[in-house]
Amino acid sequence: MQARSIQLDVMRAFAILLVIGAHFRFAAPDGVVGALAYVWHEWGGFGVPLFFTLSGYLVGGLLITEMRTRGGIDVGRFLIRRGLKIWPAYFVFLAYLVAMPLAKGASLRELLSDYWPNALFLNNYIGPNPALHTWSLAVEEHFYLALPFVLLALIRVGWSAGIAPLCLLAPLAWSVLRAVCAVFGDPYLVDSTMPATHLWLDGLLAGVGVRALVEFNPEVVAGLRVWRWPLIAAGIGVIACLALPWPTLNGVSLYKILPVRVVSSTAILMGVLHLSMTAWWTAALAWIGRYSYSIYLWHVTVIGGISRAISPFVHDGSVAEWIVAATLTVSAAVLFGGLMSRLIEWPVVSLRDRFLPASSSRYASGETVTDAPIALDFSRRRSQARANSTGEV
Template identity: 30%
Template structure:
């Protein structure tokens, strides 16, 4: 996923919605976005946690841990778009070279270190088989991704979605930020959302639904993941609504204050989220088939993702407005988890796997297993952050002093 930190003085970049430059910067970071970032990575980790090491209180939450991905997408879309809007307004252009170099320094070092370990030390793989290395290296692993052909390091699909999106976003910002108004932005967002809905419906109807009707649920699940869940062109909702929120707050702050105050965005965001979850609860013929919970019936697959993204964007908008309130009661550990979130994202599945090999899965049950997995994951992530992430962020800041 992508990584940026929001500080009280500036919006930093999110090469994945996952982490900032240093723990020392944590005090100047905004608490609300860090809470969402921490929640997102913990949900992602929870959905990958072995069920026998999931405390009972989290078992039902685990079924919807994949929501962490959508939170990351909204955060990432908002933060990167805000960064680009600031630059375009200040300089009347976008420095493509600087933008992509900043992202490369943020994303590539830790990612390629972990990818290299997956390639060179197969015992670290959370699954024996992997997608082709070139797909990871080119950030196209999410396209045509069939988990039956190899599932190791599968979380990288979300990073691929973001990297592909950000190949296009700077150009769109440069071309459109002076040329279209509020109505056109909303119309474009609505058109892209509707196109995603229709595309997911068509893919389900022509590919997934046929297999479901034939009772081939496992094949239907894999087809759903490959055709609906993983591809960039079906998962743009979170990034899109994050960018729309950024445009609204950056270019039309007075309208946001007037029409989107917290007393509106909080209940409205909750309504969208609850409606989306109700859509995903309708599993239709899949009920009782033992299919992984992310594989829901058509209603959720088609409508759920945009509803979730709008809901998250509205709640995020409220958190930004209420930062002065939220900051008074900081949640212990949030800044640490947010700082380590990108490294956690890259390593947690491998850590879970290695811990099973070292300790034995039978000794990692219930609350004990949960705590051991959590501590081990944080420890490995801290090493990766300290040795790789922080080093290259410092190097980036020396080479590109204007980057944040």
């Protein structure tokens, strides 16, 4: 398996830790710790837009690189490889969700009635969705199915160089779409438990746009290196604006319509790409990021189990008890997710890479590029672009 990008794994780690905070069940105590706990819980959902932008960047990178090196995209191979990355761990998780209540006497017919949309990745359109957090996996699955065909269409009409601007402008187009949906009362825009794909694709497309910019205009991205910390600070500042009162359009808050989360996650990604991460704590975070998918699948289940086990010992208002509860919960979610990743996800990925390698050997792991700072890769791309322009090989 090829080297991974520590920058992107660290970003994954922050995303999954935010999501864990969104589902953490103990009330925040008083004081500074309580204020931080409140922010962690209330804004933890921002981890999902971060994941979307990362997915767009990584998956878009796979397809754009294949497109440039082979002149096309092997759609079947891509979809099978994505399926082997996503489906085994996901369907083991779904099997657990059905098996546990079944063992307690629940009706198999009712369980299948509840979970069949999850099995077909329609659970963000068709309810009920007992595993609420899996809506984001449905969005990503729909994105994986559509993206290669969209890129192939752009190749056919000779618009390959337009991938970056088109995708980076997607948040504006989707803002108009969401505004129209608000005016016409789209129920999926109002019901936060059913976040539909058609309302969330702009974050994934923005990630593709960043990746296309890296591929086609590396000098532009390299020039942002001096702005890496302002970009990250701006991204955090933009998402912090969600704490402000927002006007509404036909009863829908404008923060659900405007691309606030997409702009924030894109700015953070473009800043993180240029960071050099060599400290021990970044290596620890990267370890968490490596297993973020399985952690995401199982974290709600783990949080529920830990909460039931320790709730008699945690009293509202106690800072020390809250810290212990948070530490136990996060540790359990991370370790159990890592274990399930080792047992299911990574063995299947290893077999996949052995028997069905990626079309582009450079991305044979199906994930990332290098452990070196990304800016070095941009420098190589600029040099290669100059060589190509002068006819050098």
